[in-house]
Amino acid sequence: MTFDELFLTNLKGIYFAERQVLKALPKMAKAAESAELKQALTEHRDGTQGQVERLQQVFEILGKRAQGVTCEAINGLIEEFTELVDEAREAGPVRDAGIIAAGQAIEHYEIARYGTLVAWAKSSGRKDVAALLQATLDEEKKTDTLLNKLATGTVNMQAAQAA
C-alpha cells in the first residue's frame, strides 16, 4: 500500500462518515429538548453539508471519484446515540446530556480523522488539499467547543437536578 492509497482509503472513510452524520443530525435535533441544543445540531447539519462538498472537492483535485467506504466506527457511534434515545425515552435534560455526549464523541472521531488527513496532505506537499481539510477540522473543533459549553453551562446541571 502506498501513502497515496492510505490517504485515499481514509478519505473514503470520512466521506462515508460525514454522510451518515448528515442523516443522523436531524434525528439528534428532533430528540433534543433544549432549544439551544436543537439549534446547534441543526446548524451543524448545514455545516456538515458544506463539509461533504469540501470532501468532493478534494476527490476532484486528486482526480478520483467521490466514493465512500463503510466506516464501522461511525456506524457504532451513531448506534450508541440511537440506543441512548431509546433507553432514555423521555425528552429532557438527562437525554440532552446524553445527546451532547454522543455528539462530542462523533466530533472527536472527525477531529482525529481530519487531523490525520491534514498532516498527511502536508507531508505529501498537497497544500491545496490540506487547506480544505483544515477548514473542516476547524469547524469540527468549534462544534465540539459549542457542545461542551451547552453541557457544562446549563444541561448537565439541569440533568443533575432532575435526578
Add this chain to the structure above:
Amino acid sequence: MTFDELFLTNLKGIYFAERQVLKALPKMAKAAESAELKQALTEHRDGTQGQVERLQQVFEILGKRAQGVTCEAINGLIEEFTELVDEAREAGPVRDAGIIAAGQAIEHYEIARYGTLVAWAKSSGRKDVAALLQATLDEEKKTDTLLNKLATGTVNMQAAQAA
C-alpha cells in the same frame, strides 16, 4: 433514565472499551515497524492497565459491580485498525502512519468519553470520581500528543518518501 443511570451506562461503555484496547495494543505494537512507535504502544498498554483499575475504583466508590457493556464504536475503531494492517500487509512507514491514525482515533474516542464523564461527575458533586477520571483523561491526551509527534516528526515524511 436518571442522570446517575446515564453516567453508569457510559462508565460501563468505556470499561468495555478500555479492555478491548488493552487486547488490541499488543497487536498494534507488533504490527509497527518504528521502534519508537512500538515503545509508545507498549507503554500505553501498561498505562491502559492502570486506567482499567481506575475505572474499577470508580465502580467501587459508586457501590456498583465493575461491568462492561458492548460499545460498538470501539469495536468499529479496532476493526478499522485490523483492516488497515491486513490491507497494508508489509511493515513499514506507510503502515506505521496508518497505525498511528488508528491509535489517535481511539485516543480521541476516549478523550470524548472521559471528558463527558468528568463533567458529569463534577455536576453531580462527585469530586472523588471526577479526579480519578481526570487523571485518565490527562493520560489519553498525552498519548495523543505523543502519537502526533511521532507522525509529524518522522513517520509521515518517511511514508511520503516511500511512496
